Amino acid sequence: MLKCTQAVEDANTMHTSKLGWWRRFSLFMHLLMCHHCRRYVRQLKMLLGAVKDMHGEASDEEVERVLKRLRESSGS
Amino acid sequence: MSSDNAQEMPVTGMANRESEEDLQRLRSGEVAAFEQLVRRHHRALIAAARPLVGDEAEEVVQNAWIKAHRALPEFEGRSAVRTWLTRIVLNEAKMLLRKRGREVSLEDTTGGDADPQSWRFGSRGGWALPPRYWQVEGPHEVLSSDQLLECLQRLFGEMPGNQKALLEMRDVSGMDFEEICNDLNVSASNARVLLHRARGRVFELVDHYQETGEC
Ligand SMILES: [Zn+2]
Numbered sequence: 655m656l657k658c659t660q661a662v663e664d665a666n667t668m669h670t671s672k673l674g675w676w677r678r679f680s681l682f683m684h685l686l687m688c689h690h691c692r693r694y695v696r697q698l699k700m701l702l703g704a705v706k707d708m709h710g711e712a713s714d715e716e717v718e719r720v721l722k723r724l725r726e727s728s729g730s
Numbered sequence: 731m732s733s734d735n736a737q738e739m740p741v742t743g744m745a746n747r748e749s750e751e752d753l754q755r756l757r758s759g760e761v762a763a764f765e766q767l768v769r770r771h772h773r774a775l776i777a778a779a780r781p782l783v784g785d786e787a788e789e790v791v792q793n794a795w796i797k798a799h800r801a802l803p804e805f806e807g808r809s810a811v812r813t814w815l816t817r818i819v820l821n822e823a824k825m826l827l828r829k830r831g832r833e834v835s836l837e838d839t840t841g842g843d844a845d846p847q848s849w850r851f852g853s854r855g856g857w858a859l860p861p862r863y864w865q866v867e868g869p870h871e872v873l874s875s876d877q878l879l880e881c882l883q884r885l886f887g888e889m890p891g892n893q894k895a896l897l898e899m900r901d902v903s904g905m906d907f908e909e910i911c912n913d914l915n916v917s918a919s920n921a922r923v924l925l926h927r928a929r930g931r932v933f934e935l936v937d938h939y940q941e942t943g944e945c
Binding site: 657658659660662663666667669670671690691693694697698700701702703704705706707708709710711712716717719720721723724727 | 764765768769770772773774777792795796799847851854855856857860861863864866868869870872873879882897900901902904907908918922925926929932933936937
């Protein structure tokens, strides 16, 4: 039986690179039985979805600065 | 228990992913589409460049936009646009550093930083203090409070640059992990530790905020 520390590590690895099928299977079995890790995994997934948008949109000024430089570079 | 099911991983963000229609407009050089692209990704690109080049991040990203604009007609869409843009930014950053006689490397400053979540586990590897239940409907609600975003900025200010860089490249920009390790001269085992610690810190911040309403 996987320990929770290992389950947390493996759940993270699934969001990082590849996790072998056996480890994936062990994690899945652990999650069936451990509601704390289930909660952790669900919240980690939401967190990683959230960080993608955390920087928000650029302001009009920022966008204009980029476009201005672009015009200058293509105009020359 | 579908939302708890590990088989669904990894997540791909939808909000910053361009539609096929967006891509068509971008490839055909439509100005409004490019403007929208800049609006969506500019800040994330600067955040990705900053741990590598510091105050020169804005300059690096500006140059990357010029290159991206030129290359867009040939963009094949094999990766998300943000991932592709980040790759261009990373190349620009490396070029700038090379000009300064420096190399990109995230390897050197690992030591001394403890696992931010180890205190939650007992000696036998089980949860002693499990995370609390977050009162959120989905990812869009996790970081929706201004106060929390402010705290997050503060946290990023204190976070080691290599942890921050990995979080930005992998989790925000969706770059391939192996590619990051190669490009940033860091071993996979080291990078994994750094990235998981960065996530752990952000997780702890949100968990604490969920519990106390402050951070
Ligand atoms: Zn567990």
